[in-house]
Amino acid sequence: xxxxxxxxxxxxxxxxxxxxxxxxxxxxxxxxxxxxxxxxxxxxxxxxxxxxxxxxxxxxxxxxxxxxxxxxxxxxxxxxxxxxxxxxxxxxxxxxxxxxxxxxxxxxxxxxxxxxxxxxxxxxxxxxxxxxxxxxxxxxxxxxxxxxxxxxxxxxxxxxxx
Numbered sequence: 001x002x003x004x005x006x007x008x009x010x011x012x013x014x015x016x017x018x019x020x021x022x023x024x025x026x027x028x029x030x031x032x033x034x035x036x037x038x039x040x041x042x043x044x045x046x047x048x049x050x051x052x053x054x055x056x057x058x059x060x061x062x063x064x065x066x067x068x069x070x071x072x073x074x075x076x077x078x079x080x081x082x083x084x085x086x087x088x089x090x091x092x093x094x095x096x097x098x099x100x101x102x103x104x105x106x107x108x109x110x111x112x113x114x115x116x117x118x119x120x121x122x123x124x125x126x127x128x129x130x131x132x133x134x135x136x137x138x139x140x141x142x143x144x145x146x147x148x149x150x151x152x153x154x155x156x157x158x159x160x161x162x
Contacts, residue, residue: 028071036085
């Protein structure tokens with residue numbers, strides 16, 4: 001996870017720390033939350049990009065990055081707290097993605113159902129057309145058969161009459 005590399009960046013900041021301004025735990029947690037949001041948006045996290053985000057977030061909160069790095073150094077749970085914030089963000093993103101995929105699946109299912117209905121209706125129409133054509137052909141053949149039968153009966157009658 002990116003959090004493991006981040007702690008190295010934060011420790012590096014701690015080493016560079018020149019001031020000993022104390023940072024309140026609540027303020028540090030706000031910074032961690034904002035930092036988690038920023039880090040979760042990085043496409044390709046690197047030490048430089050993470051360090052830049054740390055500095056940006058600290059600047060946004062009006063806190064020197066050195067003070068934050070000292071707080072990180074003094075608080076061994078900083079990495080796990082950041083990881084927890086990141087996990088919350090990733091879980092929300094995952095749920096959002098699941099919802100998007102569920103909607104896409106539903107749309108595909110609906111489209112498939114419509115296509116299946118269309119195919120079924122087309123097949124029913126073809127069957128009805130074939131049944132109608134068959135009935136017409138059968139009626140035509142029956143008519144021809146009756147006509148031939150009448151002609152044959154007339155011929156038989158003529159032969160008997162002779």
